[in-house]
Amino acid sequence: MPGEILGQVGALFGIIKPGPGRTVVFDLPQLNKVATLHVDTHVFTQYTMPTPNSFPVGVRTAADGSIWVGESLGMKIARIDPVTGAIAEYPLLGVNGLLTSVPGGLLVGSVGNPLPMAGPIAEAGDGNIYFSVSFPAAFGLGNQVARFNPATREVRMWATPSSASYPCDINVHQPGAVWFGLLTTNRVGRLDIAAA
Structure with missing residues (x-):
């Protein structure tokens, strides 16, 4: 460069x-x-x-x-x-896709085209990888935050209370929590991973 x-x-x-x-x-x-x-x-x-x-x-x-x-x-x-x-x-979809084995399906509590776009990502204090999931649109839609365990390849997802909130950042600096921005709803969200 x-x-x-x-x-x-x-x-x-x-x-x-x-x-x-x-x-x-x-x-x-x-x-x-x-x-x-x-x-x-x-x-x-x-x-x-x-x-x-x-x-x-x-x-x-x-x-x-x-x-x-x-x-x-x-x-x-x-x-x-x-x-x-x-x-x-690590593909999100397909035969061995991370999200194809999520109980309840991919679009629980969400809207948009079911083609998951991985967004901001970070490792939290529990050693798991957290990332936002949105869907193709003018600037992305969706309201999912996912947890990936690199050792077991297990995935769990949480939907934010606001549909189409578009989680747009991930902050893991507070022990026991994952904080994220919600672009379209102009809010900040918190996932309590200590209780999850």
């Missing part, structure tokens, strides 16, 4: 987050990449997502140094190992 004029195509979509080690991490969805920047050496490392045009967004670093990202248009979440560069993708 240094020396390149990327323009709007290479524009950052999300907010820069702390990365593994002495790096910051960010997504470049129009380029189908996630990247890190070493804050001391200024060296960029780019990771191209295996699914073409997956539109990676909401990137976050877990306690073990792995990088998690929602592949919005790819309908997947992914884990990047920054040591090896290996990328593991």
Whole structure:
């Protein structure tokens, strides 16, 4: 990226987050990449997502140094190992899709086209990965927050009380809770994971 004029195509979509080690991490969805920047050496490392045009967004670093990202248009979440560069993708739909085994179905309490778009993602203090789920629309609809256990691949989903609320951010800094913004209803939501 240094020396390149990327323009709007290479524009950052999300907010820069702390990365593994002495790096910051960010997504470049129009380029189908996630990247890190070493804050001391200024060296960029780019990771191209295996699914073409997956539109990676909401990137976050877990306690073990792995990088998690929602592949919005790819309908997947992914884990990047920054040591090896290996990328593991977890489809939301399909034969082994994470959300096809959720009791009660995918659209409980939600509206929109049943094609799940993974959004912001983060590892909470319980070691699970939480991410928002929306559906294709002008700017996304839906009202789901999902929990993924990387060890068991089990998924649980919660619907916000407001339909089509579009959870748009995930904050896991308070122990025992996941906080999230609700874009279309102009509210803030809280999931009590200690009681879940």
